[in-house]
Amino acid sequence: MSKEELKKVSDSKVTKKVKKGQPLFEEGEKLDGVFCVRNGVSKLSKLSANGKDQIVKFASKGEVIGQRSVIAEESVNLSARAVSDMEVCFIPKESIVNPLHTNPDFTLEVLRHMAHDLKEADDVIVNMSQKTVKQRMAEAFLYLKNNFGEDQDGFLILTLSREDIANVIGTATESCIRIISEFKKKGYLKTSGKKIGITDERKLQDLAEGF
Numbered sequence: 001m002s003k004e005e006l007k008k009v010s011d012s013k014v015t016k017k018v019k020k021g022q023p024l025f026e027e028g029e030k031l032d033g034v035f036c037v038r039n040g041v042s043k044l045s046k047l048s049a050n051g052k053d054q055i056v057k058f059a060s061k062g063e064v065i066g067q068r069s070v071i072a073e074e075s076v077n078l079s080a081r082a083v084s085d086m087e088v089c090f091i092p093k094e095s096i097v098n099p100l101h102t103n104p105d106f107t108l109e110v111l112r113h114m115a116h117d118l119k120e121a122d123d124v125i126v127n128m129s130q131k132t133v134k135q136r137m138a139e140a141f142l143y144l145k146n147n148f149g150e151d152q153d154g155f156l157i158l159t160l161s162r163e164d165i166a167n168v169i170g171t172a173t174e175s176c177i178r179i180i181s182e183f184k185k186k187g188y189l190k191t192s193g194k195k196i197g198i199t200d201e202r203k204l205q206d207l208a209e210g211f
Contacts (some may be wrong), residue, residue, distance in 0.1 A: 013089045024080040035065040040086030058074045136169040138208040155197040200201040
């Protein structure tokens with residue numbers, strides 16, 4: 001974008017604070033703009049026919065949410081909810097759509113971004129169909145460590161409920177609790193209340209890769 005285009009976007013944006021547990025938007029809504037994450041983390045999930053939430057991805061600092069819906073002029077097919085306190089910028093639809101008609105470089109960058117999202121969605125589908133629940137669980141903990149880090153005591157910074165972890169990997173909460181307990185006994189993980197830490201990354205990596 002040119003400086004002038006960036007200024008228009010900056011002038012139009014509105015900063016919002018979203019408390020942990022609050023929604024940014026719900027599945028089926030029509031969005032009047034996109035959200036850019038400044039701080040915090042949001043989960044993007046899809047409600048299945050049996051009423052279970054499937055978490056598709058997490059959006060953190062620097063990521064844009066809702067652009068597919070805005071550009072396609074469709075209702076959102078996912079819900080977005082804060083899993084930690086968040087600060088987001090809301091950018092009105094016009095500030096995104098207008099440059100698409102006049103700026104080929106911007107259009108190409110948006111297409112690249114959406115293509116990346118499609119690739120991630122493909123990976124989720126393959127994992128769900130080809131990997132076991134334990135493999136997906138190991139992969140999920142490695143993802144949380146690599147993307148959000150650990151605190152000084154070696155626990156994952158992004159603390160998810162057992163239900164959310166189950167919804168990431170597509171299993172029942174009871175199965176999730178049982179596998180965490182098994183991983184803990186084997187020395188792969190440690191826990192303290194809701195917090196989880198990785199104690200044997202190599203073993204988790206081998207499990208995730210099917211060894």
